[in-house]
Amino acid sequence: MNKEAMYKLSYGLFVLTAKEGKKDNGCIINTAIQAASAPNQLSICINKANATHDMIVNTGKFTVSVLSQAADFELFKRFGFQSGRDVDKFEGYEACRRGENGIYYVTEGTNAYISAKADHMIDLGSHTMFIGEITDMDVLSKEPSVTYEYYLKEIKPKPEAVGKTENGQTVWRCKICGYEYVGEVLPEDYVCPICKHPAxxxxKIVR
Amino acid sequence: MNKEAMYKLSYGLFVLTAKEGKKDNGCIINTAIQAASAPNQLSICINKANATHDMIVNTGKFTVSVLSQAADFELFKRFGFQSGRDVDKFEGYEACRRGENGIYYVTEGTNAYISAKADHMIDLGSHTMFIGEITDMDVLSKEPSVTYEYYLKEIKPKPEAVGKTENGQTVWRCKICGYEYVGEVLPEDYVCPICKHPAxxxxKIVR
Known part of the structure; x- marks a missing residue:
């Protein structure tokens, strides 16, 4: 099996948000699709390691903000490169508004939001898939949507090759988010602390 | 609710194939994604009206060929604009090969194929979602994948505005595939005979 085939699948990019009690949170995902037309249903997949995951399990509600080509890297860093367990991603953030379900959607760098119930929760191991009827949605701008390919080419900064560290240690870089692990051997069960992707x-970065 | 928000979701395009007994069949879908990474699982959604749908229900196996920018409109017509109940879509077709699971994948106008088991079948009304572990996959070319947006802009012929017919009747056009329905009122429960999308x-086409 050639795992490179997986990289041929096309994706958009989204801020997935939830609200549990007084806590607001959100993360970046690439797997929001219309799963059925009658009734109109949205599906998303999210890694279980994300704090947002547990909030959706507990509340059964979520909102997807569709990222547009107007999104800057700061937006990806805010929602994708830190954990809601450590920081309040919405603290001091003004580019958001509460939808009918009470959950924030993002109003800048986005072109639409879609809110849904989690009628189905399917345990898939590393991820849970949530599928449910759409409860609210609107268009926010005419900017084209960001595809994952566009993000890699146009938004994500190109990291410089680092090779070995000053101490001569080997560096492993996450192909998804760019996080760097230092050590001769990358453990097989290693999970990226930033984007939760596997080893x-x-x-391996070679100069 | 502004349903236009649904059009902001990004998709790739795929030929979804199955084999039941001696019958080979396939159709076009836009909803193939990696649903989880451990174990590595693919998910697809397909309208129940497609013949390929029932074949996957019965056999629990399917293959997705990822369409590339080298795909021409003939390929979309072959798999998307006719039904496997009426014709043998693979008759005389040479741009295909059988994968490990015995199902054809498409070798021209594609850049990869991914085969999976249907471990989960989720009834969503108009559509069924199938999710399962990947059993085989490979890269076929370096051509970029087709997004649905690219297909609409670069591959699908632009239909001319037809307005009313010679007899003065109103024409309704499917925004998805371009099929035209003639009649003053489009029934609410109408389903496009070509692409199976709803009313x-x-x-309404106005000159």
């Missing part, structure tokens, strides 16, 4: 998504 | 995806 198979890391590459 | 809400039709627009």
């Amino acid at each position: 198979s998504d890391f590459e | 809400s995806d039709f627009e």
